[in-house]
Amino acid sequence: MAEVIFILVSPARGENVGAAARAMNTMGFSRLRVVNSEAHRTEQASWVAHGSQSILDQAEAFDTLADALADVDLSLATTARRRGDKRRLHTPAEAARQVQSLAGTIGTVALVFGCEESGLSNEDLALVDLLTTIPLANPYPSLNLGQAIMLYAYEFSQAQLEPESDADPKQFSALRARSQALMDKLGVAEEEPLRRWAADSLGTLSQRDVAMLHLLIGDIEKSITK
Numbered sequence: 001m002a003e004v005i006f007i008l009v010s011p012a013r014g015e016n017v018g019a020a021a022r023a024m025n026t027m028g029f030s031r032l033r034v035v036n037s038e039a040h041r042t043e044q045a046s047w048v049a050h051g052s053q054s055i056l057d058q059a060e061a062f063d064t065l066a067d068a069l070a071d072v073d074l075s076l077a078t079t080a081r082r083r084g085d086k087r088r089l090h091t092p093a094e095a096a097r098q099v100q101s102l103a104g105t106i107g108t109v110a111l112v113f114g115c116e117e118s119g120l121s122n123e124d125l126a127l128v129d130l131l132t133t134i135p136l137a138n139p140y141p142s143l144n145l146g147q148a149i150m151l152y153a154y155e156f157s158q159a160q161l162e163p164e165s166d167a168d169p170k171q172f173s174a175l176r177a178r179s180q181a182l183m184d185k186l187g188v189a190e191e192e193p194l195r196r197w198a199a200d201s202l203g204t205l206s207q208r209d210v211a212m213l214h215l216l217i218g219d220i221e222k223s224i225t226k
């Protein structure tokens with residue numbers, strides 16, 4: 001079964017991290033990673049977590065988001081606004097369905113949430129495979145961190161993330177690496193739009209698409225090495 005990891009980047013208030021742990025626990029999730037913050041170790045976090053202290057105690061700490069994502073197969077970031085980014089935004093329900101469609105090709109999924117005041121930076125958003133947002137009728141006041149995590153935790157708790165028995169949980173991450181290596185061989189520069197388009201498109205594939213693209217890239221690799 002694909003494992004869901006919740007990642008909080010630079011959370012400022014322990015109360016919000018405690019609320020996040022409580023929301024995760026309510027929906028059956030337990031893996032929490034915290035980037036560039038000690039908020040999960042505060043008394044305030046423990047007070048609000050109430051019954052979910054074990055999630056805070058076992059939370060993994062990282063210096064950067066890149067480090068926290070290093071062993072993750074598929075990552076999704078939450079963002080409140082586009083900030084000039086033309087990438088497609090998925091609702092929480094759409095994101096859960098997309099992860100479900102890739103369940104046989106991934107072993108770990110990360111849901112990334114930014115700082116309460118400023119959210120995720122453009123540099124952080126560029127590290128993830130898919131962007132998601134919560135469509136609000138009135139964006140002010142916006143949802144707090146605990147509420148947002150509860151919404152995503154609910155949607156992902158409803159998704160069927162059990163792969164087929166013969167599935168390879170590393171197929172997606174292997175496809176990402178192969179596609180990047182292929183573009184390197186073809187001389188596609190890092191700043192070219194094709195790179196960003198390819199990265200965004202990979203996250204919207206189905207399990208069957210991933211398998212077919214492995215075959216296609218294999219044929220291309222054979223052709224260009226002849």
